[in-house]
């Protein structure tokens with residue numbers, strides 16, 4: 001999979017002061033499963049090192065001004081942001097990771113100032129705003145927010161699910177293939193958004209006998225929207241209970257009690273999600289329940305990322 005990343009996060013010495021903001025999770029963990037496409041609209045516009053810039057709000061319009069001499073640099077940065085956008089648009093991306101707080105790359109974290117020098121709020125940076133408009137359904141996050149275990153787990157799950165859909169789409173799927181794809185993703189979708197999960201089930205059932213292209217387009221929109229939602233402990237618990245129901249005639253009373261205790265302990269944030277999930281995976285293997293073993297919810301991304309081993313990964 002390919003992910004566009006702010007070049008300074010990859011360790012490139014490209015910031016205004018000639019420094020970088022190397023992020024080890026990106027270069028040491030995600031790099032094992034993704035190729036990166038770097039971008040830096042400010043380096044392209046002004047070179048490195050360069051005077052720092054700020055976002056200025058004047059009459060409800062956002063401008064870019066130099067902190068050194070207050071020159072208006074708006075047009076120049078917009079042009080190089082467009083250039084970087086067309087560069088990354090040549091690559092089939094599965095996501096973008098931005099540097100937080102930057103006037104170019106921040107996602108709702110770039111400070112905006114008034115003419116009198118006071119900070120008045122936070123906005124998307126110039127480049128991040130263009131990316132949002134160009135790719136409304138593409139997974140996007142800032143490295144700052146990815147320090148939070150819950151946001152990190154949600155984002156990585158979204159990246160891999162998005163990439164899975166893109167690969168599925170590239171295989172010229174039939175409606176039968178769509179049914180199989182949906183079946184494998186049922187529990188993952190249910191953990192994200194119960195309502196969308198049901199709507200996607202109705203789309204796949206195709207009671208209105210829609211054309212294949214229409215059906216796939218509707219499914220894609222619903223699927224990509226659902227995976228962008230954040231999972232919650234409550235919804236995840238429902239999914240775990242649902243999965244546990246598959247063994248109700250196979251487990252002994254004490255085995256059932258242990259599994260339910262693990263689910264309760266996960267809900268109470270005493271143990272991480274990986275514990276009840278491993279027990280469910282074990283019983284699914286033991287009783288050869290193919291439907292469960294095929295669920296992407298059990299393995300939504302490579303297990304070595306170990307993102308479900310943190311108690312804080314659930315909220």
Ligand code: SF4
Pocket residue numbers: 006007008009014015016039040041042043099102104105
């Ligand atoms: S413009 Fe973006 S990529 Fe370039 S240094 Fe600033 S935050 Fe990093």
